[in-house]
Amino acid sequence: MPENPPTGPTAAEVMTELAGLEDPRIRAVNEKHGDDHGVNLTKLRALAKRLRTQPELARRLWSTDDTAARLLGILICRPKTFERDELDAMLRESRTPKVHDWLVNYVVKKNPHAEELRVAWTADPDPVVASAGWALTTERVAKKPAGLDLPGLLATVESEMKDAPDRLQWAMNHCLAQIGIEHPEHRARAIAIGERLGVLKDYPTPPGCTSPYAPVWITEIARRQQEKAAPGNA
Structure with missing residues (x-):
């Protein structure tokens, strides 16, 4: 998957866009399953497709500790670039079931x-x-x-x-x-x-x-x- 040029959106700009996708009804459903975000996953995937692979942006989104941002970061990261200890720390930081599952299935399984x-x-x-x-x-x-x-x-x-x-x-x-x-x-x-x-x-x-x-x-x-x-x- 090709990477965007360095002139792509900043983490702050992406966070603003994610905030615009927040839906209280979706959050209410997700919270019943332990997930604290209200972003429709189809829309989240569409945003990831537009952003394409951006490893550094993915790391910045992960560092926000925001569930929707972390899910997006997982989708635009490059799984093979993470070191063992980095993935271990990320898993232990995964507070919600969806982040935990996506990290394991979309990143760890593809990592050396x-x-x-x-x-x-x-x-x-x-x-x-x-x-x-x-x-x-x-x-x-x-x-x-x-x-x-x-x-x-x-x-x-x-x-x-x-x-x-x-x-x-x-x-x-x-x-x-x-x-x-x-x-x-x-x-x-x-x-x-x-x-x-x-x-x-x-x-x-x-x-x-x-x-x-x-x-x-x-x-x-x-x-x-x-x-x-x-x-x-x-």
């Missing part, structure tokens, strides 16, 4: 230090930091499982997920489901763990959506994959 951070974060005593490590582990389970101890991951989930804080529990549950979905040889054990623990069994799921309860999630996605792979459906 992702694996090193995955290992360190998964063992971190802070459950929010640990949830980022589990998110990165789930990514590896799906895309680069070679070298992962899948039985060991299942054992950890079985012993720790039930009593884990919400964000960490959610991340571990996602990893459990991904193991069951992507690795048929571990599917029965993953389903059995989910059934025994009962985590998210009663989670309210809208019609047409798949439940995050691991046994249901695994079974449904595996069924879809089998249907897609069946002769005549290619």
